[in-house]
Amino acid sequence: MSMVETLKERREFTMTMPSFSEDENRIDYLDVSKGILIISVVLCHSPFKYYQILYWFHMPAFFMISGMLYKDEMDVKHQFIKFFVPYLSFSIIDVIFAFMITPSNFNKQNIISLLWKHIYSGKAIPGVFWFIPCLFLSKTIFHYLKKNTSTKTLIITMILMYILGHAFSILCMPDDVTKIPEKLMLPWNMDVVLVCVPYYAIGYFLRNYIDIIKSKKTLIISFALCVLFTVLNFALGIYYYLNLKFSQFRFFALDIIVPIIFTVFILSLSYNMKSGKVKSTLCSMGRQSLVIMYLHKPIVLFLLSKIEFGFVAYTLIGVIIPYLIGKYIIDRIDVFQFIFKGKHKVLVSA
Secondary structure, eight states: OOHHHHHHHHHHTOOSEEEETTGGGOOHHHHHHHHHHHHHHHHHHTTOTTHHHHHTTHHHHHHHHHHHTOOTTOOHHHHHHHHHHHHHHHHHHHHHHHHHHOGGGOSHHHHHHHHHHHHHOGGGSSSSTTHHHHHHHHHHHHHHHHHHSOHHHHHHHHHHHHHHHHHHHHHHSOSSGGGOOGGGOOGGGHHHHHHHHHHHHHHHHHGGGHHHHHOHHHHHHHHHHHHHHHHHHHHTTOOOOEETTTTEEOOTTHHHHHHHHHHHHHHHHHHHSOSSHHHHHHHHHHHTHHHHHHHHHHHHHHHHTTOOOOHHHHHHHHHHHHHHHHHHTGGGSHHHHHHHHOOOEEEEOO
16 A cells, blocks of 8 residues: 555544644654654764764655655645744744853844854754755755656756755865855755755655565665665775765765665664554654754753763653653643644644
């Protein structure tokens, strides 16, 4: 059964009632995948020795999964509200935490400066704030291209964007991300959109092969390929590196092959995982991925200003505290669901 058929089937069993939009159409194994990915996001921000590996796939996978969930009837205005109301809310929280960590910096000029950096986004602001604007642009661009062009033209455009994005990275971006000049820190990471739209498109086309992804044979093969590439990367001194935020995509072929292999493995693993506490917890965490993504750094950095801890404690704190806030506070108050998740009550019909 295809993903589209699954969504239609779920709608058929949905009674007409006031409900938070999209909740009834969630697909469990995709939420499990998001749970795995958001843990990897937090882990890669910790002092984890092998963080490089996590960059190979976690952000491209989020774009691919979003592409798998694309709907032809997408309302751009609704999507803007859904994306940027939470973005603004988490930006304000981030600014508050910044001054809680360093109270001496609290003044009008610094407040304006930090808020402007959040609006500008991209490489100008630390953390994951680049993701929401970049995903919104990618989703919107893909929507208009799919709506107004043929499939062949869409694919050709994706290839050209991918090539242009890599050319920009190779020719303009320094290897040391700390030396990226301000003039190359484009608003909303617009240069990164050149490769994120193709990742989004890959997810859209990937859903046509969802039955293959769900296969246990695919799980075994994709896992073997992930292990094989990881071993070869270090054994052969490839030192593959992919960092979307800082426009570090220099391996034209690997930047497609590696993220797809790891994403397919995570999707297949999530689908074939036996039901139980681990699966249900990951699924629940996946549903709080936005909250975890934007709260883990300010919370952990605030605690780090008081006490030091390693990557295990960093990851546990960075995942669990935001998760609990999302599940037991945000999800239980309607206005918070709108403010922090962009959800609003709609009438869902059968």
